[in-house]
Amino acid sequence: MEMIGHTLTGLPDEACGLLVGSYGGEEATHIFPTANAAASALLYEIDPKEMLAVDRAARALGADIMGVFHSHTHTDAYPSPTDVAQALDPGWHYVLVSLRDTHAVVRSYRIVEGVITEEPVEVPGLGEEPGEKPNKEPGVGESGPAK
């Protein structure tokens, strides 16, 4: 939920952060929200200095940066052409948070040589954040057919 909270705090701009865990593994053990150095509603850039700090933190945890998340404020939780063009690591998870609708929609992808493959994603506590309505859309926080 820290991830979604960070994307809401970042509005009206896109927000972003890094996932830390076992590289190539399935579970992010730590989420590190970072500043969006692009400070834009259309683009994101992980703040380079924070990238270094998170890399060191990951190393201290015996882990690695193994993915990145960012928000789309007005579009689907699906990688944009810009996202695909700049997705460099075939082992990373690329997580998208769409804030277009009332409820945040989270989806996760692998992007390998320009080919997007959606994967199942679970976000612990999604729908349980204080202030969020308890009645959530089915399938939120899990994979499902692309809208």
Next chain:
Amino acid sequence: MAVEVRLPTVLRSQAGGASVVTVDGGTVGEVLAKLVAEYPGLTGQVVQADGSLHKFVNIYVDDDDVRYLDGVDTPVADGAEVSILPAVAGG
């Protein structure tokens, strides 16, 4: 002078899976040249053919981004750590 180079996950497969490699060099450019000599698969991944840094990577000597120092000519002290990190961005 021995320098530790921290590799990003995306480049480790080109370096036998290592996350840290120790090489010699007195400047960032020398360190990266040694790195590529040892692991030819890294050719063009960090330094472009014209000798400039690839735009999708950020390189640090200890805590400092070399783009704000002297780029590939930035001196590297014995025992320093050079971190190569991807520039992570999108839309």
